Amino acid sequence: MVRILFTYLLLSCLLSKVYAQSTVFTATINHYNESQKRLLATNIGRFFYVVNQGQWDMDSCVRYVCKIYHLNIQLPYDETINNGNLQQEVAWLNQHAPNLLLQSIPGAAGEKRVAMLLELALYYLHKPGNDPSDLENTATYITQAKAYAKSLKLIRWLIECDAVAGDLYLQQGDAKKSSETFALVASFLKNNGDKKRNAIAVHQLALHLPYNDANRLSNLEKAFATYQELQLKEHAIAALGDIVTYYFSSDWSLAEAKLGELLVMQKQSGYRHFMDTYYVRAYLKNNRADYIGTTLDIDSALTIMTNTGDSSIYSMVCTRMGSIYMGLGEYQQANEWYFKGIERRAIEPQILWYTNLEEIGKSMPRLNKANEYLSFIRKMLADYPPEGEIDSITMSVRLGEAYLQLHQHDSAEKYFQPFLAYVERIPPQHLQMPDVFGFQQYARLCFQKGNYPLARVYLQKVVEHARGRPTIMSRLEVSRLQFAIDSAEGKFHDAFFALRDYVYFNDSAVNINQRFKSQEANIRYASEKKDQDIQILKQQGLIQEGNLKQARQMRNIVSGGIILLLIIGALGYNQYRMKQKNLLLIGQKNDQLTQLVNEKEWLLKEVHHRVKNNLQTIVSLLEMQADYLGDDALAAVQVSQNRIFATSLLHQKLYQFENVSSVNMKNYLPELIQHLREAFPVGKSIDIQMTIDDVELDVSQAMPVGLIFNEAFTNTMKYAFRDNNRRGKITVSCEKDADNFVNLLIADNGIGFNATGEAHTDGLGLSLIKGLAIDIDGEAKIESGTQGTTLYIRFKVRSPLSTNRLQ
Known part of the structure; x- marks a missing residue:
């Protein structure tokens, strides 16, 4: 009982924790207005798209975000189309049932009909991937919407048709036509005086311009300024986020500054899902070796995730924490964080957690676990092969580094080759930090193989591509390798300066590491201590009141727990008593039923015994009467005698054996046949061959079968062997086949019906046989x-007492 209660309480605690987290997650989303929900979908979707370097297309990222946050898939795209009167229509699309919406369009009119057509166009336009049939459907519905709007002179809706068409042109690969279309839309709306719609159009125009186009930034800033003027907080946050993305590819210092502004706006707006902003800023701080600042931002991201119940980017946070420790040379702690991220594989898409699997290719070899890493990674790759080219190339570099650590240069060269082929066809401006790391590792391989000129070439590539965004650890590795190459080539003057740089960066790394370790242990404590000091100075009375309140709550909880345990115990004891009482009652009923069954069986045996005795009495009376009768009457009495004996013998078998509802033919028929053989004078001169299976027949069939045998055997004895010219032979068989059918056979080698000259085929005996066969459903x-x-x-x-018999 105690174990049950303990399990119940433990399960209740666990479920309450999960429920609380789920409730927080749901409550946070439900508290948002429509604009905040739209910001959530587009902002986190853009974050996934950028972080994963476009391995998912933007629509796939947004669709995934809508799924995890339970948002309608049309919400990120239909702000200017859906004014709230298309709830059923967008619900159909969210259920991927566009045919239902299509069927309802003929019944709609005016602006709503145009809006429904454009919702369909957006549905197909933003389906994941770039399926030509989806783009064809998009173009069809845009054309229909535009024609209908034109017929009704709905100018505003013609502009919306053009805006959706601008999106379509970009997905069709015509970026120029796309930007021209949005420029026309923005120009018209500016002249029309609709500031909000114009700002949205300018924002859309910016996003449809190339990243290196200066107009992209200027249009984003124009849209941002207008949003702020109109106090459209969520729109302004989205625009500022796109400005950060612009600077991210060109100027990290400006990007980091803008991220600070973005955090302030997000906190003031009531929007709570800004863990991605902290994550991106942590990435920038990590790359400039500000590991303390990186840890603070990651800690803030984790706090937000806890407060919102949202763990959607947790595996990415694990990657960032691992990179911090990698930069500090704390490879064991980095490894632990990477494995935490890998554990998310059961609940996250592979594209989100896979970087952790790639990064352990850095940490494990540095822990002198290259062989262990190779064994582990082979198993993982069998279950989780890379899904895209970038992951495949990155994994190849990690394997190359593991073999490099083991000094297996041929194997390392083999795995570096796909990476070298990949970077040759990628424009330099699109190379990422993982690519720079690949150059660095290949330079190490060339140095170990003694190819110093080639090692210098790839080391120079590291310097060139890391310019503007180097980390202290990458500088340390570059200077160390530069020193080794210069020394090997006899360039001692250059080697001296490389060694000086190495010592400088190593000292910097050591100092950073020491400061990080000291502040890592104190950083949360200092923040909490400061808050506690403020509380002590300003609210000491409230603290005491809170303690009293907590004590009262604890008392109430304990009292409630005791009462709950008593109630559960009382209920359990009551159930136990009821169970024992029911078991006793069931036992008594079973004993009564067993006694009744036994009494019924003995009663039925006694009935059969008495019926058998009565029939024997009748047989004896008939025998006495036969002494005073002539030949014909005597024959009739003998026939009746045999019939009654057949019935009497059946009842005898029923009471002699345990089963009082059926008769075994193997016990019954031989005795009946022996009696009939002795009843006729010719019986002794006749050979009888019997083949009788062990067949159990219900009383309803055994009685007719006994009478059939009696009649058939009697006819055979009386008529078959009148000529006395042949040795009589009778064959009797009763066999049961696999289909549960019984085959009865009585055959003789007598003279047959025709030879007797008498028409016995219509006599009483044969008529009785045919009638009895029908009674047993036979032929x-x-x-x-x-x-x-x-x-x-x-x-x-x-079957004995079957349903058919009872009905």
Whole structure:
């Protein structure tokens, strides 16, 4: 009982924790207005798209975000189309049932019909991937919407049609036509005086311009300024986020500054899902070796995730924490964080957690676990092969580094080759930090192989591509390798300066590491201590009141727990008593039923015994009467005698054996046949061959079968062997086949019906045989000729007391 209660309480605690987290997650989303929900979908979707370097297309990222946050898939795109009167229509699209919306369009009119057509166009336009049929459907519905709007002179809706068409042109690969279309839309709306819609159009125009186009930034800033003027907080946050993305590819210092502004706006707006902003800023701080600042930002991201119940980017946070420790040379802690991220594989798409699997290719070899890493990674790759080219190339570099650590240069060269082929066809401006790391590792391989000129070439590539965004650890590795190459080539003057740089960066790394370790232990404590000091100075009375309140709550909880345990105990004891009482009652009923069954069986045996005795009395009376009768009457009495004996013998078998509802033919028929053989004078001169299976027949079938045997055997004895010219032979068989049918056969080698000259085929005996065969649901066949007579009956065995019999 105690174990049950303990398990119940433990399960309740666990479920309450999960429920609380789920409730926080749901409550946070439900608290948002429509604009905040739209910002959530587009902002986190853009974050996934950028972080994963476009391995998912933008629409796939946004669709995934809508799924995890339970948002309608149309919400990120239909702000200017859906004014709230298309709830059912967008619900159909969210259920991926566009045909339902299509069927309802003929019944709509005016602006709503145009809006419904454009919702369909957006549905197909923003389906994941770039399926030509989806783009064809998009173009079809835009054309229909535009024609209908034109017929009604709905100018505003013609502009919306053009805006959706601008999106379509970009996905069709015509970036120029796309930007021109949005420029026309923005120009018209500016002249029309609709500031909000114009700002949205300018924002859309910026996003449809190339990243290196200066107009992209200027249009984003124009849209941002207008949003702020109109106090459109969520729109302004989205625009500022796109400005950060612009600077991210060109100027990290400006990007970091803008991220600070973005955090302030997000906190003031009531929007709570800004863990991605902290994550991106942590990335920038990590790359400039500000590991303390990186840790603070990651800690803030984790706090937000806890407060919102949202763990959607947790595996990415694990990657960032791992990179911090990698930069500090704390490879064991980095490894632990990477494995935490890998554990998310059961609940996250592979593209989100896979970087952790790639990064352990850095940490494990540095822990002198290259062989262990190779064994582990082979198993993981069998279950989780890379999904895209970038992951495949990155994984190849990690394997190359592991073999490099083991000094297996040929194997390392093999795995570096796909990376070298990849970077050759990628424009330099699109190379990422992982690519720079690949150059660095390949330079190490060339140095170990003694190819110093080639090592210098790839080391120079590291310097060139890391310019503007180097980390202290990358500088340390570059200077160390530069020193080794210069020393090997005898360039001692250059080697001296490389060694000086190495010492400088190593000292910097050591100092950073020491400061990080000291502040890592104190950073949360200092923040909490400061808050506690403020509380002590300003609210000491409230603290005491809170303690009293907590004590009262604890008392109430304990009291409630005790009462709950008492109630559960009382209920359990009451159930136990009821169970024991029911078991006793059931036992008594079973004993009564067993006694009744036994009494019924003995009663039925006694009935059969008495019926048998009565029938024997009748047989004896008939025998006495036969002494005073002539030949014909005597024959009739003998026939009746045999019939009654057949019935009497059946009842005898029923009470002699345990089963009082069925008779075994193997016990019954031989005795009946022996009696009939002795009843006729010719019986002793006749050979009888019997083949009788172990067949159990219900009383309802055994009685007719006994009478059939009696009649058939009697007819055979009386008529078959009158000529006395042949040795009589009777064959009797009762066999049961696999289909549960019984085949009865009585055959003789007598003279047959025709030879007797008497029409016995219509006599009482044969009529009785046919009637009894029908009673047992069987069929009787009689064949007679000069070689004798055969009676064949086939019927299906009934189960004792079957349903059919009872009905």
